[in-house]
Amino acid sequence: MxxxxxxxxxxxxxxxxxxxxxxxxxxxxxxxxxxxxxxxxxxxxxxxxxxxxxxxxxxxxxxxxxxxxxxxxxxxxxxxxxxxxxxxxxxxxxxxxxxxxxxxxxxxxxxxxxxxxxxxxxxxxxxxxxxxxxxxxxxxxxxxxxxxxxxxxxxxxxxxxxxxxxxxxxxxxxxxxxxxxxxxxxxxxxxxxxxxxxxxxxxxxxxxxxxxTGRQHELPSPRPARVRRSRQVFMLVAMREDGSVLLERRPESGVWGGLWCLPEFEDTTAACSYIAQALQTAQSEPRALGRVEHAFTHFDLVITPLLTHCVGHAGVMDAAQSVWYNTREPARIGLPAPIKILLEDFASPTLFAGRAAG
Ligand code: SF4
The missing domain is CATH 1.10.340.30 (Hypothetical protein; domain 2)
Incomplete structure (x- = not known):
């Protein structure tokens, strides 16, 4: 042919x-x-x-x-x-x-x-x-x-x-x-x-x-295999008494660019220092919840949520890039899929209790 x-x-x-x-x-x-x-x-x-x-x-x-x-x-x-x-x-x-x-x-x-x-x-x-x-x-x-x-x-x-x-x-x-x-x-x-x-x-x-020639499984030639990486991050779940959770807009470039997400940190020390500076009304010691894993094409993201409760009507430093997201009346904003699932758990007291124990 x-x-x-x-x-x-x-x-x-x-x-x-x-x-x-x-x-x-x-x-x-x-x-x-x-x-x-x-x-x-x-x-x-x-x-x-x-x-x-x-x-x-x-x-x-x-x-x-x-x-x-x-x-x-x-x-x-x-x-x-x-x-x-x-x-x-x-x-x-x-x-x-x-x-x-x-x-x-x-x-x-x-x-x-x-x-x-x-x-x-x-x-x-x-x-x-x-x-x-x-x-x-x-x-x-x-x-x-x-x-x-x-x-x-x-x-x-x-x-x-x-x-x-x-x-x-x-x-x-x-x-x-x-x-x-x-x-x-x-x-x-x-x-x-x-x-x-x-x-x-x-x-x-x-x-x-x-x-x-019996080469269906050899063609097209595969890409050279990459070593799959795993990245650990901590995400702060700062929750107000009305059940709303603090979200920040992520930078345009990089993973989940432009989406709204929980504030992300390399370690708990950085998260605690953010709480002290940006959320003066939150508990200073956040509590680690069960980990969430998400697979990207080239790496796995392992998220440890850190829960802290805010007293009163806590504000934030950068109001333009932050939002208090009410998990019971979700706003129409772009959320990464694993964060959406995590927030849905918070809207359900039963599920939340189970996750918090993990
Ligand atoms: S390898 Fe693909 S193109 Fe070739 S015969 Fe099989 S199905 Fe058709």
Missing amino acids: SESSIAPALIDWHASQGRHDLPWQSDRTPYRVWVSEIMLQQTQVATVVPYYTRFMQRFPDVRALADAPIDDVLHLWTGLGYYARARNMHRSAVRVRDEFGGRFPQTFEEIASLPGIGRSTAGAILALSLKQRFPILDGNVKRVLARYFGVVGNAAERAVSERLWEFAEACTPRMQVDVYTQAIMDLGATVCTRRKPLCAYCPLATSCVARL
């Missing part, structure tokens, strides 16, 4: 075996495709669907997204992870409103100039929503092409990536580019999967190099 015959085989396969009822497949505007492509980065379709549906109800067009406070956007993103994606989407929406008159741009250069949109995402937006011929090379497509053409080496290496882009370009058809683009993404997600590719059901099986 030559490069030019891949598209017809995939388009045929897609008619009977591809996915046709995902929420972003109806009314395919550049805005709707853009939101889906960003959400699908590093995230499974099944996880994305309810987030996408809620997001579209709240922000049906790019203007609604641009006009919304960032906290509303991060709130709807809570639990989806990789929060830089949400911040970049909001920045992009503001630029579309202010620089493009509220109309999502329709050229590759303009789309790729927006924050958080790389070559593959820009290509997918144009191919899927406007049927413009641009190749894509997301994780699923990289895997299909690396196996089919027998490309050895990790895609993070420049030469390998360039080779894969050449194949992506050569395979992209002039006609039905939207169907082909969806088809190759679907094939990677449902048939040419990372662990157990279903070669017997694959329309490319007869000429796939990986299959013919």
